[in-house]
Amino acid sequence: MIATERMDYILQKLEAETTVTIKEIAASLNVSEATIRRDFERLEQKGLALRVRAGATKTGGSPLGNVAPLITSEKLTEHMEEKNVIAKAAASLIEDGQCIFLDGGTSVAQLIDFIQDKRVKIVTPNLLIPRKLYNMDMDIFLIGGRYMHFHESTVGTYAEKMISQFHFDYAFFGCSGIELNNQLAYNDDIETVPVKEVAMRCADKSVLLADSSKIGKTSVCRFASLSSFDNIIIYEPENLSIGFPSNFTIVKE
Numbered sequence: 001m002i003a004t005e006r007m008d009y010i011l012q013k014l015e016a017e018t019t020v021t022i023k024e025i026a027a028s029l030n031v032s033e034a035t036i037r038r039d040f041e042r043l044e045q046k047g048l049a050l051r052v053r054a055g056a057t058k059t060g061g062s063p064l065g066n067v068a069p070l071i072t073s074e075k076l077t078e079h080m081e082e083k084n085v086i087a088k089a090a091a092s093l094i095e096d097g098q099c100i101f102l103d104g105g106t107s108v109a110q111l112i113d114f115i116q117d118k119r120v121k122i123v124t125p126n127l128l129i130p131r132k133l134y135n136m137d138m139d140i141f142l143i144g145g146r147y148m149h150f151h152e153s154t155v156g157t158y159a160e161k162m163i164s165q166f167h168f169d170y171a172f173f174g175c176s177g178i179e180l181n182n183q184l185a186y187n188d189d190i191e192t193v194p195v196k197e198v199a200m201r202c203a204d205k206s207v208l209l210a211d212s213s214k215i216g217k218t219s220v221c222r223f224a225s226l227s228s229f230d231n232i233i234i235y236e237p238e239n240l241s242i243g244f245p246s247n248f249t250i251v252k253e
Contacts, residue, residue, distance in 0.1 A: 006031070006039050007048075014049060014058040021055035045213060080110075082211040082235040087111040089233050089251045090172055090209055094118060098169035101199045102126055104153030104192060105174030107209045123166050125154040125195060141166075148191070155191045160198045171203035177217030178210055178234070183226040183245070186219035193223055205230040212237040 006029060013020045022040065026033045040056045043049035049056045086107060091114035094100060102108050102124040109128040116135040125143040133140075145159030173196055177186040185208060187193055200206045206228065212235045226232060229247060236252040244250065 003039065003042075006036070007043055010036075010039060010043065010056070011048060014056065019052070019055060019057045023054070041213070079211040079213055079235075083107050083110045083209075084113070085251050085253065086209050086211065086233050086235055088114050089249065090207060091115050091118075093170060093205075093207065093231070094120060095169075096120065099123065099166060101163070101166070101168045101171035101203060102129060103171070103173040103196060103199065104151050107174040107211060108172050111172060111209075123163065123168065125159055125163075127152045127154075143195075145195075148189075151189065151192060153192065153195075155195055159195050163195065163198045164202060166202055168199065168203040169205070171199045171206045173199075173206065173208050173223075173229075175208060175210055175214060175223055176219035178208075178214050178226070178232070179216065179218050180226075180244070184218075185223045185226060185229075186217070187221055187223040188219045190221045193221060196223060200224065200228065208232040210234045 009029065010020065010025060013025065022033045022036045025039075026036045029036070040049060040051050043056065044051050048059060050059055083106065087110035090111050094115055096119040099121040100123070102111060102122055104126045106128065109126055109132065112122075112129050112132050116133065116138060121139045121141070122129070123141045123143065125145065127142075127147075130140065130142065143154055143159050143162050145154035145162070146156040147154055173185075175185040176188040178184075179186065187196070208226075208229045208231070210232070215234060215237045226245060226247070231249055232245075232247055233249045233251060236250050
């Protein structure tokens with residue numbers, strides 16, 4: 001069965017059942033779960049479905065049971081080639097001796113792979129980052145606070161207070177969506193926004209990282225205006241007719 005046939009089948013199931021899981025669709029079509037996950041991703045990009053934890057729901061429909069948006073650990077394999085290209089471009093901005101802030105999320109976590117040999121100080125609430133370390137001499141300050149398993153990071157008053165004690169040469173952020181019409185970056189959890197805002201105030205330069213799936217999307221809450229970032233590094237989207245502000249850096253390879 002080719003991709004278009006699989007996606008037609010998924011849409012028919014969504015019409016009948018509202019919510020479907022990767023496992024059940026993969027079993028029904030006798031294909032791998034990775035294949036179905038990519039199909040769900042394409043349907044979401046076309047606005048025909050909304051990915052949720054372990055499955056997808058009908059656009060405009062209400063998720064059933066305990067279905068929730070993808071958690072951070074489930075995003076680790078999403079758009080990884082794009083995230084590596086973006087992270088490499090971001091790493092080129094960093095120089096020895098600098099202090100940098102690394103936000104939560106998988107896009108920012110990839111940056112650590114490209115700066116482990118640099119002599120920098122890293123401040124982060126992102127608990128994915130220490131797991132990726134091979135340079136044990138790297139100077140990292142892990143931000144405390146309330147642990148959010150959903151995001152693999154910390155939030156809250158204590159996190160914000162700790163961050164406010166630092167001065168950053170660069171602060172690197174992730175987001176859930178970038179809307180060009182209103183020039184806004186969005187986030188999928190309002191509790192993580194204050195942490196981001198404090199880090200932005202403490203940074204000389206703020207940089208937003210986003211893979212192509214984030215372009216043209218909104219989410220639960222507004223994070224910041226696009227003009228508040230010194231640089232926005234995105235992977236080249238398919239539709240290049242979109243106009244991008246001057247603070248965008250579009251990368252491909």
